[in-house]
Amino acid sequence: MDFLARTDFHITTWVVGLILFFVALAMANPKVVHMILRLDYLFIIVTGMALFMKGMDYGEGMLYGMKFLAGILVIGMMEMTLVKKKKGKPYTTFLVLVFVFFFIALFLGFKLPMGINFLA
Template sequence: MTHLHITSWALGLILLIIAFVMYKKGSKAGKILHMILRLDYLLILYSGGDLIAEYMSIGFPEFPLLGELIVKLIAGLWVIVAMEMILVKTSKSKPATSYWVQLIIAAAIAIILGFFRLPISM
């Protein structure tokens, strides 16, 4: 399930960039890619939820990284919200700089915790 999760969020970031460029050009393809990205959010949430279930099966008393798991969960949701807000603001021709900063910070937190701290990784 780890590979599905990594593939789905990598696809999400690619779709974000392409939809952002299409919105900037004023193309209708941006709206279509935005809807596809929303479907990808569901795949990200499903695979992330399955990974959390794997972590939870380890058990609370034996699992000393529960706090980091919760922080990663919140950071992952924060990434999805930031991605969505970037495209919504861009589609309305409003500045989205603050959401880009939030996306970078939240993605860095989620990637560091996912790859380097939590035990179920690639």
């Protein structure tokens, strides 16, 4: 999976995911968009895992672990938001959590040594 360990691939997948999430959230019937978003989750996770495995060479296992968790939680909270909305239940808490974990993932991603690291 070494060829997938590229931060530009990873960034592309989560930017697409973020856009699809907000499009789905704004739609009355987001069935198809939600389906495409779920496929994109897989791409985010696969590229993230490839980076994670490569990242184990940098001796910052703890921060990589937290980055992994934050990334997964962004996806989990996106999914919860859309499912709650679909069921007509309140979803504001989950939407706020999407932002919280998104900024944690963003911060850790830009801090860790691969790719862009202006926060290091």
